[in-house]
Amino acid sequence: MEKIPGRIAALILIMAFALSGCGGTVGTETKNMNIITDNSTPEELYERALKEDTLVVYTVSTRVVDTKEAFEKAYPGLFVEVRDLRSPNLIEEVEKGNESETPVCDVVLCNDNSGEFKSHLVDTGIVVPFLPEDIGGHMEEAAADGMVSFLNEAEILFYSTKVYEDCPIENIWELTEEKYRGRIYMPNPLRSFSTYAFCASSLDHIGEFEDAYAAYAGEKLKLEGTENAAEYFWEKVSENIIFTNSSDEVTEALNDGKADFGWCVSSKLRLAGVGYSLAPVYKLTPFSGCRTSYAVMMTKECKNENSAKLFIRFLMGEKDGQGDGLKPFCTAGTWSVRDDVPDGNEVPLSEIDLIVPDQQRLIDEKEKRVSFWTDILKGNR
Numbered sequence: 001m002e003k004i005p006g007r008i009a010a011l012i013l014i015m016a017f018a019l020s021g022c023g024g025t026v027g028t029e030t031k032n033m034n035i036i037t038d039n040s041t042p043e044e045l046y047e048r049a050l051k052e053d054t055l056v057v058y059t060v061s062t063r064v065v066d067t068k069e070a071f072e073k074a075y076p077g078l079f080v081e082v083r084d085l086r087s088p089n090l091i092e093e094v095e096k097g098n099e100s101e102t103p104v105c106d107v108v109l110c111n112d113n114s115g116e117f118k119s120h121l122v123d124t125g126i127v128v129p130f131l132p133e134d135i136g137g138h139m140e141e142a143a144a145d146g147m148v149s150f151l152n153e154a155e156i157l158f159y160s161t162k163v164y165e166d167c168p169i170e171n172i173w174e175l176t177e178e179k180y181r182g183r184i185y186m187p188n189p190l191r192s193f194s195t196y197a198f199c200a201s202s203l204d205h206i207g208e209f210e211d212a213y214a215a216y217a218g219e220k221l222k223l224e225g226t227e228n229a230a231e232y233f234w235e236k237v238s239e240n241i242i243f244t245n246s247s248d249e250v251t252e253a254l255n256d257g258k259a260d261f262g263w264c265v266s267s268k269l270r271l272a273g274v275g276y277s278l279a280p281v282y283k284l285t286p287f288s289g290c291r292t293s294y295a296v297m298m299t300k301e302c303k304n305e306n307s308a309k310l311f312i313r314f315l316m317g318e319k320d321g322q323g324d325g326l327k328p329f330c331t332a333g334t335w336s337v338r339d340d341v342p343d344g345n346e347v348p349l350s351e352i353d354l355i356v357p358d359q360q361r362l363i364d365e366k367e368k369r370v371s372f373w374t375d376i377l378k379g380n381r
Helices: 008-020 042-049 064-074 087-099 116-122 172-176 193-204 206-217 229-240 247-256 266-274 305-315 359-364 366-380
Strands: 026-030 033-037 055-059 080-084 107-111 149-160 184-187 241-244 261-265 278-280 289-299
Touching: 042 305, 055 064, 055 087, 055 305, 064 080, 064 305, 087 107, 087 116, 087 289, 107 116, 107 193, 107 305, 116 289, 116 359, 149 193, 149 247, 149 266, 172 206, 172 229, 184 193, 184 247, 193 206, 193 229, 193 261, 193 289, 193 359, 193 366, 206 229, 229 241, 229 366, 241 247, 247 261, 247 266, 247 278, 261 266, 266 278, 289 305, 359 366
Parallel strands: 055 080, 055 107, 184 241, 184 261
Antiparallel strands: 026 033, 107 289, 149 261, 149 278, 149 289
16 A cells, blocks of 8 residues: 655755745745745734735635634734635635636635645646745645645544444445445545545555455456446445535434444544544555545735735644644544644554545546546436
């Protein structure tokens, strides 16, 4: 299984800062993107930000509302407007703003391993990465493909603890059994970026599906027609799946006992702390899900640049990683990208059976993979 990269991206980015030889704001062309850094102190940014307008943040996570409240308390006189959007809508709104003469958004938070955020906003330069120099040295993955990731999560399989005391399966092929018909929930992968990242990238792991089937059935998988083991798995298991509009519907079904299993974003594990009946499947042959990450970026046409930089610093935990802005995200089901901030989750990513999506391949083969999943969803009706 592919290993998660370490600090290579961070080192490359820091070298870019050093080679620029400049203070203040620096733009370095990398893959059609400007890498921005600023050696201004928070106090200096705050002083300049007081002369700016309300900061507008587009986000796919409501947890940033807690960051907004802490930010406004820490910096009196500054105000943040948070707009919570689904990932496809967020991309559409940012693109519209960029095309207009009056762009609205200053900061964007989006989870993306599907390639949509990268291809539409990052590669086009509509959003740009800002990384404070005093934080960059602590980042494990500061700018993978030009994106500043501040949090790791996963799209992972959960089971209902209302139905089962312990996870009843060890192999992913068990989910194709008739007894689970209508008992597995999953967000529609064509509506959820994180679900699509898992479903589409799993198609690259044909050999692992074949080996897992042999371990499950005691014999080699015999296929008729043109499908491979990965496609065959999804064709079979989709017969048992109820596709939903969001992860929230999955967690509710698990909690109510309507679902035995459900795929959703790992940060939903925090709900177990308030009494929800769900638990993650960390060990599953050949894998339980895929790794995802949250990116925070500035828009190229950002109107409130100092406020945006100050907010991003705050969100990333400030220089020492102890800032209140990062705390709402350090929950069960999340993993830190800083070497000086502990994971929110007790079990480390390295001990979980996850795949790592190849973003560029998902972008290059989008039409083919979307077509496959469109057919799967049609057959599920």
